[in-house]
Amino acid sequence: MIGQHLEISVLAILILTLSALGIAFTPLSFLLMVILPYAAFVIFIGGFIYRVVKWAKAPVPFRITTTCGQQSSLPWIKSAPLESPSTVWGVIGRMALEVFLFRSLFRNTDVAIVGQRPVYGSAKWLWFFGLLFHWSMLVIVLRHLRFFIEPIAPWIKGLSAIDGFFEIGVPTLYLSDLTVLAGLTFLFLRRMAVPRLRYISLVTDYFALLLLLGIVTTGLLMKHFFPADLLHVKNLALGWVTFAPAAPKGVGTVFYIHLSFVFTLFVWFPFSKLMHMGGIFLSPTRNLANDNRMKRHLNPWNAPVKVHTYEEYEDEFREKMKLAGLPLEKE
Amino acid sequence: MASAKTPKPDELIAIRYAPPETPWMETPTVFRPGTWSYSGGAKSLTALGLPNPRAWQPSDADWKLPENWKEIILEGMRERLEKYRSFRLFMELCVRCGACADKCHFYIGSGDPKNMPVLRAELLRSVYRRYFTASGKRFGKLAGARDLTIDVLKEWFYYFYQCTECRRCSVFCPYGIDQAEITMMGRELLNLVGCNINWVMEPVANCFRTGNHLGIQPGGVKDMLEFMADDIADRTGVRVELPLNKKGADILFVTPSGDYFADPGTYTCMGYMMLFHEIGLNYTFSTYASDGGNFGLFTSHEMIKRLNAKIYAEAKRLGVKWILGGECGHMWRVLHQYMETMNGPADFLEEPVSPITGTRFENARSTKMVHIAEFTADLIRNGKLKLDPSRNDAYRVTFHDSCNPARAMGLFEEPRYIIQHACNHFHEMAEDTIREKTLCCGGGAGLGNDENMEMRMRGGMPRAMAVKQVKEKHGVNRLACMCAIDRATLTSLMDYWVPGVTVTGVHELLANALVMKGEKERTTDLRGEPLEGKAADETL
Numbered sequence: 045m046i047g048q049h050l051e052i053s054v055l056a057i058l059i060l061t062l063s064a065l066g067i068a069f070t071p072l073s074f075l076l077m078v079i080l081p082y083a084a085f086v087i088f089i090g091g092f093i094y095r096v097v098k099w100a101k102a103p104v105p106f107r108i109t110t111t112c113g114q115q116s117s118l119p120w121i122k123s124a125p126l127e128s129p130s131t132v133w134g135v136i137g138r139m140a141l142e143v144f145l146f147r148s149l150f151r152n153t154d155v156a157i158v159g160q161r162p163v164y165g166s167a168k169w170l171w172f173f174g175l176l177f178h179w180s181m182l183v184i185v186l187r188h189l190r191f192f193i194e195p196i197a198p199w200i201k202g203l204s205a206i207d208g209f210f211e212i213g214v215p216t217l218y219l220s221d222l223t224v225l226a227g228l229t230f231l232f233l234r235r236m237a238v239p240r241l242r243y244i245s246l247v248t249d250y251f252a253l254l255l256l257l258g259i260v261t262t263g264l265l266m267k268h269f270f271p272a273d274l275l276h277v278k279n280l281a282l283g284w285v286t287f288a289p290a291a292p293k294g295v296g297t298v299f300y301i302h303l304s305f306v307f308t309l310f311v312w313f314p315f316s317k318l319m320h321m322g323g324i325f326l327s328p329t330r331n332l333a334n335d336n337r338m339k340r341h342l343n344p345w346n347a348p349v350k351v352h353t354y355e356e357y358e359d360e361f362r363e364k365m366k367l368a369g370l371p372l373e374k375e
Numbered sequence: 376m377a378s379a380k381t382p383k384p385d386e387l388i389a390i391r392y393a394p395p396e397t398p399w400m401e402t403p404t405v406f407r408p409g410t411w412s413y414s415g416g417a418k419s420l421t422a423l424g425l426p427n428p429r430a431w432q433p434s435d436a437d438w439k440l441p442e443n444w445k446e447i448i449l450e451g452m453r454e455r456l457e458k459y460r461s462f463r464l465f466m467e468l469c470v471r472c473g474a475c476a477d478k479c480h481f482y483i484g485s486g487d488p489k490n491m492p493v494l495r496a497e498l499l500r501s502v503y504r505r506y507f508t509a510s511g512k513r514f515g516k517l518a519g520a521r522d523l524t525i526d527v528l529k530e531w532f533y534y535f536y537q538c539t540e541c542r543r544c545s546v547f548c549p550y551g552i553d554q555a556e557i558t559m560m561g562r563e564l565l566n567l568v569g570c571n572i573n574w575v576m577e578p579v580a581n582c583f584r585t586g587n588h589l590g591i592q593p594g595g596v597k598d599m600l601e602f603m604a605d606d607i608a609d610r611t612g613v614r615v616e617l618p619l620n621k622k623g624a625d626i627l628f629v630t631p632s633g634d635y636f637a638d639p640g641t642y643t644c645m646g647y648m649m650l651f652h653e654i655g656l657n658y659t660f661s662t663y664a665s666d667g668g669n670f671g672l673f674t675s676h677e678m679i680k681r682l683n684a685k686i687y688a689e690a691k692r693l694g695v696k697w698i699l700g701g702e703c704g705h706m707w708r709v710l711h712q713y714m715e716t717m718n719g720p721a722d723f724l725e726e727p728v729s730p731i732t733g734t735r736f737e738n739a740r741s742t743k744m745v746h747i748a749e750f751t752a753d754l755i756r757n758g759k760l761k762l763d764p765s766r767n768d769a770y771r772v773t774f775h776d777s778c779n780p781a782r783a784m785g786l787f788e789e790p791r792y793i794i795q796h797a798c799n800h801f802h803e804m805a806e807d808t809i810r811e812k813t814l815c816c817g818g819g820a821g822l823g824n825d826e827n828m829e830m831r832m833r834g835g836m837p838r839a840m841a842v843k844q845v846k847e848k849h850g851v852n853r854l855a856c857m858c859a860i861d862r863a864t865l866t867s868l869m870d871y872w873v874p875g876v877t878v879t880g881v882h883e884l885l886a887n888a889l890v891m892k893g894e895k896e897r898t899t900d901l902r903g904e905p906l907e908g909k910a911a912d913e914t915l
Contacts, residue, residue: 103458351680
């Protein structure tokens with residue numbers, strides 16, 4: 045079963061690739077170029093919103109912040125406004141650190157029993173490659189906007205220029221293409237190589253990585269080995285955004301595979317673990333201030349419960365309380 | 376049921392972190408003696424009106440569940456998914472990155488992969504997927520989903536009662552997924568069909584009836600406090616007053632009942648009484664609100680509320696201005712994160728102001744309950760206490776951050792400030808084992824019972840080894856903490872892993888150092904042990 049999860053993911057990717065090839069050489073390519081983009085986009089946006097709204101609609105009955113630093117208490121004690129925020133700004137700062145820099149993952153350590161004692165070592169690789177992958181992916185997505193906007197916005201040009209700063213090879217090899225590959229490869233190998241990770245991994249865990257690797261690889265192939273006609277690609281993309289899509293000729297087989305992978309990602313994304321992208325913002329241990337005793341938090345479904353009142357208590361223990369000389373409400 | 380023999384430390388430390396050959400869904404749960412807790416007694420369940428009271432044990436083949444147990448659990452899940460965003464998110468958000476895996480003290484101490492927080496959560500998530508997601512319904516195991524069976528329920532029981540709800544994993548999780556929250560949900564679900572442990576249920580039943588977990592009745596509370604007052608008089612020559620259920624007091628003092636029941640908690644309690652006497656605080660203990668501790672936290676949200684209600688009710692009845700809380704861990708999670716939401720608003724109380732220093736406790740302005748460490752640190756800061764730290768010179772002290780004050784409050788500096796003013800020798804443990812990264816005592820969340828001893832020693836091992844390190848390096852012989860469960864469980868843990876280290880509350884250290892008006896020359900500490908230097912002087 046452990047091996048199976050990986051095998052099934054690989055199989056799924058192969059089937060996707062073959063289907064893409066099948067489409068490329070049949071009239072079905074019309075479907076891929078004209079119908080699917082809209083369907084995938086609608087499912088992605090709709091699904092994403094659906095998931096986030098579903099989470100957001102669930103109430104937060106208690107303020108269960110995880111505090112990772114000194115609370116704000118006495119004025120002369122230095123508090124940790126980003127690790128244990130007591131204000132909205134502190135929470136925004138804490139969330140920004142989580143979202144942009146993966147603050148919590150940066151704490152990562154590993155443990156080994158050395159000399160009959162657990163020893164904690166620094167383990168920042170997951171943080172490093174995780175961050176590398178996510179930022180690279182963002183840069184790549186932004187760079188791709190060049191296909192959808194005419195004239196190309198200066199900031200996209202600027203970003204691409206920085207990304208291709210080292211001007212290695214012709215056409216220029218983008219730094220983000222290398223780093224995204226490095227990040228994904230690390231995450232994939234780590235999942236396969238670390239026994240306990242392999243033990244917990246599901247099909248979806250491998251599939252996510254393989255699909256992204258597939259997208260990146262086909263992208264690189266198109267750029268450096270089987271060049272796609274970028275003008276055709278751009279016309280296709282502009283056709284989509286102007287609602288005048290037309291199936292182009294001569295964009296190459298690899299492009300079909302690339303596109304199939306991307307649409308698969310779009311359709312699958314809202315129903316997968318990749319929704320952590322939206323969910324992180326709603327996590328109650330992170331996005332709530334540690335101001336519990338300063339402001340009352342309201343629970344919308346706070347219901348009365350059966351309690352043991354003082355009157356009932358005194359009724360039961362009156363004689364004993366009298367004997368012990370304790371004051372009573374009723375003699 | 377014979378109590379299991381706990382393996383020797385050098386056997387227990389031989390831990391392998393390699394997962395078994397069989398996939399986790401196909402690895403059966405074995406209820407090995409020493410690693411689980413006895414079932415909740417029928418009497419307690421009946422007293423509380425909880426479902427399915429009966430005689431059973433987790434090691435039985437037949438758990439005597441109601442016929443429709445499966446529907447009850449699934450309906451319970453559905454209800455909680457709608458009521459708690461945390462639950463829904465934590466069922467769906469995890470990417471299985473494994474950052475939490477080796478952060479759990481039970482995993483570090485046992486090597487059992489189902490003690491990795493991620494996998495402990497998957498025990499529940501797999502059932503969630505099977506019944507509440509389209510992919511799980513359709514693809515089953517391939518989507519990480521599985522049917523809810525008796526074996527799954529037993530597995531839940533075994534592992535949700537091998538989690539101390541310490542929240543260490545949630546510090547490291549990139550999405551803040553908190554296994555404590557998942558364990559709490561898991562235990563709530565188990566409670567719906569009457570699967571719980573006696574070390575939680577009996578205290579809960581006691582607490583509901585008598586106001587404290589130990590079931591001490593009003594006269595008993597008074598006796599114990601009087602006994603302590605006698606001890607104080609004996610050690611210091613000062614007779615402290617004993618306000619109980621006193622109307623017109625400024626402050627209601629609520630502490631965990633462990634503090635007036637057993638050593639070493641009693642010394643901490645003596646510490647509070649000496650402190651309050653010395654500063655002339657107009658306060659009162661209560662026999663009705665005689666426990667701030669709340670094992671409801673280890674049962675269900677409803678039970679937290681049922682047990683917590685007495686605190687505000689008693690404050691109102693006695694007409695106090697505000698409430699002060701003693702040294703306790705999980706009690707403070709409840710007071711800080713649940714109390715006012717559940718049983719507030721506390722609009723009948725005043726914003727807490729220290730009658731001694733005039734300091735306004737802004738951080739407690741709504742809940743109106745102040746932590747004793749905040750209160751005392753403020754006294755010291757304002758020079759209101761005369762302290763002679765040399766009276767603690769026999770002790771080389773280290774401080775254990777208790778899970779809940781650390782990760783559910785952020786109370787780090789106040790106790791350290793007090794210790795540093797009360798002792799001359801204070802040494803921190805390794806950075807990865809203190810503050811927000813603190814390691815659990817291994818016996819929190821109701822697991823501190825004797826039948827579970829092997830698991831406690833395993834779970835407490837990382838904490839113990841950090842103590843051992845400062846013992847070897849700095850000669851540490853005192854482990855200070857601010858939690859009643861710690862004071863009980865760390866004591867056994869030290870005896871097992873680090874003999875020679877004793878456990879103390881922070882206010883015991885403070886009271887040792889506290890120079891009181893009219894006191895006799897002290898020759899012993901609160902425990903009656905000779906002060907360093909004094910014994911030697913006498914022999915000269």
